Amino acid sequence: MNSLDMGCIGQDQTMGIVFTGNNQLGGDGKVKLYTFSDEIPSESDAVWSSTVSGYWSGVLLHDVDLDGINDLIYGGWWLPVNIHLGNSDNFDTLSSYTSLTSSVVEAIQVADLDKDGMQDTLESFVVDERDNSVFWLKYPVEFINSVVVTDFGIGSGYYCYVPGKNWLSVDKEIVANGDTVYISYQYSNKGDIVISNWDSSIGNYIFYNDTTLTTISDHRKKEFDFRVYPNPAHNEAFVNFRQMGKSNVTISLCDLNGRPVRKSYNRNLPAGKHSVALNVNGLPEGLYLVKLTQGGFTKTKKIIIQ
Numbered sequence: 380m381n382s383l384d385m386g387c388i389g390q391d392q393t394m395g396i397v398f399t400g401n402n403q404l405g406g407d408g409k410v411k412l413y414t415f416s417d418e419i420p421s422e423s424d425a426v427w428s429s430t431v432s433g434y435w436s437g438v439l440l441h442d443v444d445l446d447g448i449n450d451l452i453y454g455g456w457w458l459p460v461n462i463h464l465g466n467s468d469n470f471d472t473l474s475s476y477t478s479l480t481s482s483v484v485e486a487i488q489v490a491d492l493d494k495d496g497m498q499d500t501l502e503s504f505v506v507d508e509r510d511n512s513v514f515w516l517k518y519p520v521e522f523i524n525s526v527v528v529t530d531f532g533i534g535s536g537y538y539c540y541v542p543g544k545n546w547l548s549v550d551k552e553i554v555a556n557g558d559t560v561y562i563s564y565q566y567s568n569k570g571d572i573v574i575s576n577w578d579s580s581i582g583n584y585i586f587y588n589d590t591t592l593t594t595i596s597d598h599r600k601k602e603f604d605f606r607v608y609p610n611p612a613h614n615e616a617f618v619n620f621r622q623m624g625k626s627n628v629t630i631s632l633c634d635l636n637g638r639p640v641r642k643s644y645n646r647n648l649p650a651g652k653h654s655v656a657l658n659v660n661g662l663p664e665g666l667y668l669v670k671l672t673q674g675g676f677t678k679t680k681k682i683i684i685q
C-alpha cells in the first residue's frame with residue numbers, strides 16, 4: 380500500500396476508504412475500495428479494485444463532475460493520473476480521464492486555482508434529536524462565506540471543514556435539537572488538479588480545467604424521482620423516494636391550484652430510501668398533486684383520491 384483517502388461512496392453515501400497498491404515490493408499493485416455501512420469490521424474484502432496493476436501512489440476522493448457522488452483520482456510512480464467517475468455503487472471500471480504526462484505522483488488536490496468557476500450556494504439543515512453537528516454538503520467546499528445557527532452568525536472558531544471535501548462540522552456546544560444551520564459557501568464548476576511530484580527532474584503539475592460543467596441541475600433533476608402508491612388511493616398513500624445525501628425534504632398534498640390541503644411533511648433526512656405515509660382520509664374525491672422538494676429541486680405528481 381502507498382496512500383489512502385476516505386469519504387462517502389456511491390448513491391447511498393456509504394463510508395469508504397480507498398488504498399493505492401504499489402507492487403514494487405510485492406502485492407498485486409491494484410487500487411482498492413473498502414466500504415463500511417455500519418461499524419468498521421475487523422476484516423473485510425475490497426468491494427472494487429482497479430483492473431491495472433502498477434506502482435500506484437497518490438489518491439484522492441473528490442466529486443469532479445459535481446453529481447453528488449465522489450469520484451476516484453489516483454496516480455503512480457512514473458505513471459499518469461487517472462480519474463474513474465463514481466457510479467451508484469462504487470467507481471466505473473474504465474478511467475474517464477488519463478493525463479498525457481507521467482511523474483512520480485505523491486499528493487493530489489483539487490481546487491479552483493484561477494477562480495474561473497466559483498459559484499455561491501446556500502444550504503440549510505435542521506438539527507434533529509441526535510444533535511447532529513456534521514453536515515454533508517452537495518458540493519466540495521472552496522470557501523465558507525458564513526455559518527448561521529438559527530438567528531446567529533457564528534465565528535470561524537466554532538466550525539471546521541477541509542477545503543475540497545463536502546462537509547462542515549459545527550461545535551456541538553452551540554447547536555441543539557430544532558436549530559436550523561445555514562451554510563453559505565463557494566464551490567467551483569472549474570476545479571483544477573494539483574499534483575506534487577517526487578522526481579526532481581520533473582516539476583509539480585497543475586492541470587487547469589477547461590470544461591465548464593453546465594448540466595449539473597439537469598443531471599440532478601434527471602436522477603431525482605419519487606413514486607406515489609397506491610394510486611388511486613383511499614385512506615392512505617405512500618411516497619417513496621431516495622436521498623442522495625442528507626437534505627431537507629418537504630412533501631405537500633395540494634389541490635389542482637397548488638394549495639396544500641393537509642399540513643406539509645418537513646424533515647431533514649439522511650441518505651437512503653425513504654417511505655412517507657400521507658393521510659388522505661376524508662378528502663373529497665378527485666385529482667390532487669403531491670409536491671416533493673428535495674435538496675432544492677421540486678417535482679410534482681398527480682394522485683387520484685377516491
Ligand SMILES: [Ca+2]
Pocket residue numbers: 441442443444445446447448449450464465
Ligand atoms: Ca462525481
Ligand SMILES: [Ca+2]
Pocket residue numbers: 490491492493494495496569570571587588
Ligand atoms: Ca479553474
